[in-house]
Amino acid sequence: MSTTIPSGWSSTLYRSGEAAMRGISAWGAVVIDGLTTLGDIAIFAYSILRWLVTSMPKRETILPNFYQVGVLSLPVVALTGTFIGMVLAVQSFYQFHTIGLESRLGAVINMSLVRELGPVLAATMLAGRVGSAMAAVIGTMRVTEQVDALIAMGADPIHYLVVPRFLACIFLIPALTIMADFMGIVGGYFYSVIILHIDHSQYLRNSRDFVGGFDFFSGVFKSLFFGGIIAVVSCYRGFNCQAGAEGVGKAATAAFVLSFVMILGMDLVLNIFLDAVYSMIWPRGAKLF
Amino acid sequence: MVAQNIDTTDKGRLAYDRTLIETQHLNLIYGTQQILRDINLVIPRGQTVAIIGESGCGKTMLLKSIVNLIRPTSGKIFYDGRDIHALSDTEMTKLRRKFGFVFQNAALFDSMTIGENVAFPVKQQGLNLTRNCDRLVVDRLAEVGLPESIIHKRPSQLSGGMRKRVGLARALILEPELVLYDEPTTGLDPIMSDVINELILRTRQRNPVTSIVVTHDMRTAKKVADRIIMLYPFPRLRENESQIIYDGPPSGLEHVEDRRVRQFVEGEAGERLMELRKLSSHEVSTEDLPPDSLKHF
Numbered sequence: 001m002s003t004t005i006p007s008g009w010s011s012t013l014y015r016s017g018e019a020a021m022r023g024i025s026a027w028g029a030v031v032i033d034g035l036t037t038l039g040d041i042a043i044f045a046y047s048i049l050r051w052l053v054t055s056m057p058k059r060e061t062i063l064p065n066f067y068q069v070g071v072l073s074l075p076v077v078a079l080t081g082t083f084i085g086m087v088l089a090v091q092s093f094y095q096f097h098t099i100g101l102e103s104r105l106g107a108v109i110n111m112s113l114v115r116e117l118g119p120v121l122a123a124t125m126l127a128g129r130v131g132s133a134m135a136a137v138i139g140t141m142r143v144t145e146q147v148d149a150l151i152a153m154g155a156d157p158i159h160y161l162v163v164p165r166f167l168a169c170i171f172l173i174p175a176l177t178i179m180a181d182f183m184g185i186v187g188g189y190f191y192s193v194i195i196l197h198i199d200h201s202q203y204l205r206n207s208r209d210f211v212g213g214f215d216f217f218s219g220v221f222k223s224l225f226f227g228g229i230i231a232v233v234s235c236y237r238g239f240n241c242q243a244g245a246e247g248v249g250k251a252a253t254a255a256f257v258l259s260f261v262m263i264l265g266m267d268l269v270l271n272i273f274l275d276a277v278y279s280m281i282w283p284r285g286a287k288l289f
Numbered sequence: 290m291v292a293q294n295i296d297t298t299d300k301g302r303l304a305y306d307r308t309l310i311e312t313q314h315l316n317l318i319y320g321t322q323q324i325l326r327d328i329n330l331v332i333p334r335g336q337t338v339a340i341i342g343e344s345g346c347g348k349t350m351l352l353k354s355i356v357n358l359i360r361p362t363s364g365k366i367f368y369d370g371r372d373i374h375a376l377s378d379t380e381m382t383k384l385r386r387k388f389g390f391v392f393q394n395a396a397l398f399d400s401m402t403i404g405e406n407v408a409f410p411v412k413q414q415g416l417n418l419t420r421n422c423d424r425l426v427v428d429r430l431a432e433v434g435l436p437e438s439i440i441h442k443r444p445s446q447l448s449g450g451m452r453k454r455v456g457l458a459r460a461l462i463l464e465p466e467l468v469l470y471d472e473p474t475t476g477l478d479p480i481m482s483d484v485i486n487e488l489i490l491r492t493r494q495r496n497p498v499t500s501i502v503v504t505h506d507m508r509t510a511k512k513v514a515d516r517i518i519m520l521y522p523f524p525r526l527r528e529n530e531s532q533i534i535y536d537g538p539p540s541g542l543e544h545v546e547d548r549r550v551r552q553f554v555e556g557e558a559g560e561r562l563m564e565l566r567k568l569s570s571h572e573v574s575t576e577d578l579p580p581d582s583l584k585h586f
Contacts, residue, residue, distance in 0.1 A: 137400075140399075141399075144394060145392045145393070145394065146396050146397075146399070148358050148390075149390065149397075151385075152356060152358060152385060152390040153385065153390075153409060153410045153413055153414075154382040154385040154410070155409075155413050156382075
């Protein structure tokens with residue numbers, strides 16, 4: 001069937017309308033695609049939780065994942081934590097020095113670390129190091145029919161492959177966050193006190209006065225959600241991997257990108273929630289909103 | 290004409306009592322493409338069936354549908370009289386103990402040793418064999434001609450033929466009553482292909498097992514099967530034509546008149562190349578190309 005295109009102004013209007021429709025249609029497709037993915041991830045997360053309450057995986061499937069997620073991630077998290085602490089000292093010093101508040105550096109560095117940078121940094125490293133690997137491993141297993149082989153031999157792939165990885169991420173990300181916090185504090189202290197010659201006792205006193213138990217708790221609390229996001233998103237991407245080497249590569253990249261975006265989104269939501277909790281417990285304290 | 294009567298005296302080794310697998314009006318649409326249309330099959334207990342056909346005709350999809358690895362779009366599958374789609378997850382898991390699946394590329398778990406791979410079904414099913422499991426693994430490997438020394442190796446350290454035999458040992462460890470082979474000889478040299486064929490035959494001689502072998506190797510099909518089923522790709526089927534274009538004993542292939550079956554059995558392309566060229570030129574006709582793209586020709 002042919003469509004008659006009107007001439008002159010009508011033609012321009014017609015073409016503009018057609019272009020607008022194409023744009024709306026493309027955006028609509030993106031929105032529908034995004035919502036479908038979110039729905040799929042929610043169903044995937046539900047099946048993980050259902051397995052968690054019905055049957056725990058065997059010890060021999062859990063321990064290698066704990067080793068992979070926890071022990072092998074520790075050095076890289078510690079190293080990046082140290083550097084972030086030192087970078088914070090470098091960045092903050094000159095700005096605080098110009099207004100004569102360099103002695104407050106301890107408070108700024110340590111507060112930033114335990115509330116925000118420690119958990120987000122540990123989660124980012126975990127998403128990059130472990131999340132991509134999870135997507136690649138599960139994706140390869142899917143492409144090479146190993147997932148089918150699991151099912152054929154009576155194993156549920158969610159129970160066998162995903163639940164141990166989920167548990168490893170949930171249980172070990174707090175430890176990695178604490179390690180990032182600790183090494184960041186050490187790095188910040190080293191650079192501020194040893195290199196920039198800020199008074200040791202003032203640095204420590206300011207840190208102690210400004211950084212409280214709730215700040216530390218909020219960082220560790222947030223990390224639990226980040227760990228859950230990394231495991232669910234990465235395993236989901238692995239299970240939905242397209243065929244071939246390119247498909248596995250795309251799954252690994254998409255796992256990191258989607259995990260990172262969701263971690264930052266969740267970080268915002270949790271910060272608002274934790275601030276509300278803080279205001280409820282200590283009404284006279286500082287408020288964001 | 291589809292031959293429905295199975296020559297039960299073929300090769301003089303058949304003793305079927307009752308139906309083990311039955312598919313009724315099986316349809317499978319994968320993505321937007323129809324793969325299987327109205328497949329009706331009855332496979333008696335103890336029979337070895339070879340499913341042959343061109344690449345992409347849906348042989349593997351049919352095999353995976355039979356053990357519920359792929360859910361068909363419509364239709365029913367009965368195993369020993371039970372509708373497998375009506376089973377709960379737990380019941381399906383129990384039923385899968387009775388199946389052994391040999392995958393095309395063995396599908397051994399990379400993260401495990403050969404010993405762990407072969408022992409996996411035993412440990413997964415939680416059977417009370419743990420003490421004897423190591424002995425069982427060694428015995429199964431010996432049956433497929435593999436030495437005990439390989440149990441600590443990784444799948445990546447083995448050749449293709451060895452991996453296939455390990456896959457066979459793993460599929461047979463629980464002595465299943467139904468063994469499914471997905472292209473068991475593809476990618477192997479002629480000698481190793483015949484070793485696999487011999488193993489399929491020996492498995493059957495040792496246990497009263499029902500087997501379904503998906504292959505496009507006619508030598509394998511003729512050697513191991515009591516019955517051959519040939520599927521034809523859905524897109525090239527005539528309207529209302531059955532997708533099963535041959536169903537009968539291997540000896541019947543000699544006398545079949547259908548040109549498509551004869552070409553496949555004899556390995557002759559015939560006018561297939563012309564068909565493919567016509568198809569590709571139709572798909573990318575010059576009308577579909579932008580005007581500039583023709584300048585280079």
